[in-house]
Amino acid sequence: MQIPGRSNIAVADNGDAWVRGYRCSACGTAAEVPTIACRRCHARGTMKEFRAGDSGKLVTWSIVHRSYPGVPVPFVSAVVRLDDGISIKGNLDGVAHDDLSAGMPVRLVMDDAGGAKDKEGNDYVAYHFTAQAA
Numbered sequence: 001m002q003i004p005g006r007s008n009i010a011v012a013d014n015g016d017a018w019v020r021g022y023r024c025s026a027c028g029t030a031a032e033v034p035t036i037a038c039r040r041c042h043a044r045g046t047m048k049e050f051r052a053g054d055s056g057k058l059v060t061w062s063i064v065h066r067s068y069p070g071v072p073v074p075f076v077s078a079v080v081r082l083d084d085g086i087s088i089k090g091n092l093d094g095v096a097h098d099d100l101s102a103g104m105p106v107r108l109v110m111d112d113a114g115g116a117k118d119k120e121g122n123d124y125v126a127y128h129f130t131a132q133a134a
């Protein structure tokens, strides 16, 4: 069984996984978390869950040089604005640090959370970002 490694990940019975977003049915504003009212138009009960796509742009990042024991460093912790209008955080892999630039196109990739398992042996599902050809 696969279980979400983050609260914003949905996993179907067949293992298909995606990032959850929420969109206001009144004005179209997207949100990262379910909210009682829309942040933009303040309508209540209009935030509906949607399946976020995997395409986005790098907003900002930090190169992490110290982490927990066993976690390889350095790595890039990034904030990405998905084309669907939500901004989420994750690691950005496969890009030389000197090549990082705000606005560069990136793609969200679901992964196995580095092989992490819960105490029952279930696999976690997580995600990271990679560069995407412009």
Ligand SMILES: [Zn+2]
Residues within 6 Å of the ligand: 024, 025, 026, 027, 028, 029, 038, 039, 040, 041, 042, 043, 046
């Ligand atoms: Zn709204």
